[in-house]
Structure formats: C-alpha cells, structure tokens
Amino acid sequence: MAENFDLVVVGSGPGGYIAAVRASQLGFRTAIVERERLGGVCLNWGCIPTKALLRGAELLHQLKLGEQFGIQVENSSVDLAKLVGHSRGVADKLSGGIAWLMRKHNVTVIEGNARVTGKCRLEVDTGQGTTTIDAPHIVLATGAHARDLPGIPFDGELVWSAREAMTPKALPQKLLIIGAGAIGVEFASLYNDLGSEVTLVEALPRILPVEDADISAFVDKAFRARGITIHTGAKVEGVRPAGNGVTASVYSGGETRELQFDRVILAVGIGGNLDGLGLEALGVKLDRGFIATDDYCRTNVVGLYAIGDIAGPPWLAHKASHEAVICVEKIAGVAGVKPLEKSHVPGCTYCRPQVASVGLTESAARESGREIRVGRFDLAANGKALAIGEASGFVKTVFDASTGELLGAHMTGPEVTEQIQGFALARGMEATEAELKHAIFPHPTLSEAMHESVLDAWGEALNH
Structure with missing residues (x-):
C-alpha cells in the first residue's frame, strides 16, 4: 500500500530542503527523499566546506602580510588534516541542522533512491525494500555531478x-x-x-x-x-x-x-543527476542534459516539477533556493508569485581576489544595442581598503544611458561577495542612477567604492 503525501521533494540540497520547509509552512503534508546526506552537494561537498578551506588559506596569507602591520609571525604553516577536519566538521554540523529543520516542520525524511514510476507516484529503494509514495506534486531537486573528460576519467587517486x-x-x-x-x-x-x-x-x-x-x-x-x-x-x-x-x-x-x-x-562543468529517476518512461522533456521547465518550475508532465541544478543554469545554490519558494508557492496558489529573473541572480567566486557580479557584462550590454554608461572605481583610492592592506581590486557598473537602469555590476577585491547584494537589490527594485547616486554609504567601508563607481558612470566621482 502506498504512502500518501501532498508534496514530495526528491533531493535535500539548498533547493530541496527549502522546498520542503516552505511546503510545510503552507500546509502541505510533505516528505523529502535523500539517498546520501541531508544538505546535498552544496552543504556537504560544495559551497560550505570549500569556504571553510578557503578561510584557512586566507588566514595563512594574512599571517604572511603581518609584517606591514608590525606583527611578527615566524614559521607559519598549515596542518592539513586539521584544516580538512574543520571543513568536514562544519558540513556535519549544518547537515544535522537540516535534520532539525525537517523535524521542526514535520517533514517526513525518507532515506533511499527515488524513481518516478508514474504520474504522481514514486518508488523509493531504501536498501531494505521498496516504498511506494503517491503525491499530486513531486519536486525533483537532485542536483548535478561533476563531468569528466574523454580519456581523463576521475579515479579518486591521481x-x-x-x-x-x-x-x-x-x-x-x-x-x-x-x-x-x-x-x-x-x-x-x-x-x-x-x-x-x-x-x-x-x-x-x-x-x-x-x-x-x-x-x-x-x-x-x-x-x-x-x-x-x-x-x-x-x-x-x-x-x-x-x-x-x-x-x-x-x-x-x-x-x-x-x-x-x-x-x-x-x-x-557539471551534468544533471538524471540517471535512475525514470524520466524516460514519462517522456519528461530535457534540454542539453537538464530538465526543461517553465517559469514556475513545471515540467511538461503534470504534477512533476524540477528546481536547482537539475533544471539548468545558473548552477547556484541561492538560485535553487529561490526557485524552491517560487515552485511551492505557485503550487499553493499564493498571490503575487513572480518568475525567477535570472539576470537578478548574483554570482560569487571565492578566490583571492574575490569576484562578484550581477546582471549584464559590458560587452553583453553593448551587444544588446543600448547606449550605455560605464563607471569604475579602483580600491587603491578607498580608505578602508588601504587601511586593511587589501587595496587591490575595483568596482565596475554598467548603466543604460537613457533610462539610468543599472544593467550590471562587477566587483573584484576583498569581501566583494558580501557586498554584491546591494547591487542585486538595486536591480530587483528597478533602482536607477538617481537612487544609487543619492544613497548614503557609510565611511570608512569597502562599499564606498560601489557608490564611487556609480558616480563615475555619470562623470561625478568624488575621490578620483
């Protein structure tokens, strides 16, 4: 006999677990199926543990810069096992936190491999048998996997x-x-x-x-x-x-x-985790190795949805989480649900120097046929950047010259991944140069470079 739920999510990454939480909040009897660890690749093997490792590398770099601040540090080195242990510990803690969220929101967690066996029906191989689940709404959030190259397969050793x-x-x-x-x-x-x-x-x-x-x-x-x-x-x-x-x-x-x-x-690059889901039998439409969806994450099969990496680019955790909310709220009939605007999704790269961006690049803006204005401000002229010894980087902004619309923003330098949301918010609120020029940025902060870049696009930069 099949178990019955209102909504079932397959995959518990940043798209899947958010979909389950929001569904529960909206009154759905909800289950989530996960074959490995709660949190998916992002939490266990991607976004979070890599940032823990990168933080260790950043600290080592900063120790080597101590001399310019009068700090003497000799023989600094890395205990690789401890650094990796810290990274894994963070992942373990957050995975446990997702388990707590599932309990808090009364989401049933089912461990195993799921397969769609018909419209509104799943079978889950739990390793101890097969569980059949019926639900009018099935959300696929199985993520993606790293691709190898012909003749250069992963071997885990070399x-x-x-x-x-x-x-x-x-x-x-x-x-x-x-x-x-x-x-x-x-x-x-x-x-x-x-x-x-x-x-x-x-x-x-x-x-x-x-x-x-x-x-x-x-x-x-x-x-x-x-x-x-x-x-x-x-x-x-x-x-x-x-x-x-x-x-x-x-x-x-x-x-x-x-x-x-x-x-x-x-x-x-990556490929969608499609194998074993049973999509071929249902005739689920694919697009270049990922599941094709409409603006509200619906596939061509009624009652079947896809969010996150499995649904195509941009392959970002925060995009998956946002799609999760859009998908579930649309199912629930929440008023005012808007489709995802992909050009509003910020991208962040946590190398040194960090990189963050949102919207169109300068070349893409020019290719669109618009007349544009471009502003740039180098961190070499930013007081906070100089004070902390990290004055390498810049902020670049791209505007529509006739309407003042912020078309894109591009940043590199210290902590730009924490600042890009200001420009993402401006894009989402349809702010123009008028609002951005008159916004008050605190001093001394790295974010002042954002303001100066806006001013520079209109020939009004005050600090260069």
Whole structure:
C-alpha cells in the first residue's frame, strides 16, 4: 500500500530542503527523499566546506602580510588534516541542522533512491525494500555531478573531482587544474595559498569566461603575480600515470608539451543527476542534459516539477533556493508569485581576489544595442581598503544611458561577495542612477567604492 503525501521533494540540497520547509509552512503534508546526506552537494561537498578551506588559506596569507602591520609571525604553516577536519566538521554540523529543520516542520525524511514510476507516484529503494509514495506534486531537486573528460576519467587517486580536492591526505607539490570557471579558480587560489605549484588550463580565451572581461583580466594578472601558471585557449590532450604522479599532454601556444604533476583536479562543468529517476518512461522533456521547465518550475508532465541544478543554469545554490519558494508557492496558489529573473541572480567566486557580479557584462550590454554608461572605481583610492592592506581590486557598473537602469555590476577585491547584494537589490527594485547616486554609504567601508563607481558612470566621482 502506498504512502500518501501532498508534496514530495526528491533531493535535500539548498533547493530541496527549502522546498520542503516552505511546503510545510503552507500546509502541505510533505516528505523529502535523500539517498546520501541531508544538505546535498552544496552543504556537504560544495559551497560550505570549500569556504571553510578557503578561510584557512586566507588566514595563512594574512599571517604572511603581518609584517606591514608590525606583527611578527615566524614559521607559519598549515596542518592539513586539521584544516580538512574543520571543513568536514562544519558540513556535519549544518547537515544535522537540516535534520532539525525537517523535524521542526514535520517533514517526513525518507532515506533511499527515488524513481518516478508514474504520474504522481514514486518508488523509493531504501536498501531494505521498496516504498511506494503517491503525491499530486513531486519536486525533483537532485542536483548535478561533476563531468569528466574523454580519456581523463576521475579515479579518486591521481585525477580528482571536487570531493577528493576537498579532502586531500597530503598537499600535492605540483597540481594541474583543468577548467578555469568558478570552481577551478577557487581550487587554484586555495592550493596556491597552501603552497602547491598550480597550473591552470582553460580551453576558452580567458579564465572566468562568464565574468566581465575586465574582471577576468584582473584576476588573471593577480594569479600570475602569485606564481600560478595559466594557459588559456589551451587543452589537456591526455593524462597518464607516471610514478606517483601523472604526465599531462598540454596543448598551448601552438605546441604540445609533456608536463609532470602530482595530482589533477577536473573542474570542467557539471551534468544533471538524471540517471535512475525514470524520466524516460514519462517522456519528461530535457534540454542539453537538464530538465526543461517553465517559469514556475513545471515540467511538461503534470504534477512533476524540477528546481536547482537539475533544471539548468545558473548552477547556484541561492538560485535553487529561490526557485524552491517560487515552485511551492505557485503550487499553493499564493498571490503575487513572480518568475525567477535570472539576470537578478548574483554570482560569487571565492578566490583571492574575490569576484562578484550581477546582471549584464559590458560587452553583453553593448551587444544588446543600448547606449550605455560605464563607471569604475579602483580600491587603491578607498580608505578602508588601504587601511586593511587589501587595496587591490575595483568596482565596475554598467548603466543604460537613457533610462539610468543599472544593467550590471562587477566587483573584484576583498569581501566583494558580501557586498554584491546591494547591487542585486538595486536591480530587483528597478533602482536607477538617481537612487544609487543619492544613497548614503557609510565611511570608512569597502562599499564606498560601489557608490564611487556609480558616480563615475555619470562623470561625478568624488575621490578620483
């Protein structure tokens, strides 16, 4: 006999558990199915544990800068096991916190592998048998997995995915990272600060290819100054074991070279977790390896929804959480539910220097046919940045010249990931340069550079 719920969520990442909580709040009898650990990849193997590792690397970097503040620090080093232990401890604590949230909101947690066996029906293999669940609304939030390359599969020893890269038993002396998107540059920054010789290979013409070109160029220059070797417009043609490491064939600058590394990290993109869900039998429509949905996360099958990474880009935890609320509130008939505006979703990369952005890049804004105004303010002229010894970076803003609409904002430097929400809020509230120019930014703060960038777009910057 089948168990009955009003709404069932498959997957407990930042999309899935938020969908379950909101559904419960709206009065649905709710269940969530998870095959591994509550919290999904983001909490257990992605967003959160990587930031714990990056914080350790940042502290090590800051200790080395102590001299300029009159602080003497000698023989600073990293206990890799303790750093990894801290990262895993944070993930464990937050996973337990999600379990508490499920209990608080009376969400039934079912452990196992779910398969959609018909409209409004799931079967869950619990390892001890099969549980059948009927629900008029099934929300798929199974996330995504790292992709490998033809001829360069993950092996967990020499060729690492993000999981192995977050739990190293020893620091590789020479490290190759294939892919220079957000994940690749974060690992490059992390391992460089910890002491590895890092080589970063990107097939496209520049690192961080989805970011504004000026941001990419700035981070590229900063990475090279740190000793990170970068090959763009390049390709790793193959990797083969060599002793305790690997030999990689790297094509760059018109020639192929054989280079030696201890380990390789693949960071070349992701694919949706579709296998085993039973979507083929239902005729669920896909789009380039992800589930196709409408503006309210509905698939082409009535009663079946998809949110987060499995539903396509942008592949960001906060996008998944926002989609979760949109999806469930639309199902519940909440008044005023609006579709996700993807251009309002901020992106953050936690390398050193940090990168954050929202909206259109300068090139995309120009290609749209608009007449635009562009402002820029360098942190070298920001008092707080100078005071803390982190005066490298800038803020760039892009406006529609005729309407004053903020089309995009792009930032790199210290703690820009904590500041970008100001521009995201402005985009969401349809603020123009008039509101932004007259907003009062506290002094002394790094955020003053945001204000100066706005003023600069209109030829009114006050501090340069």
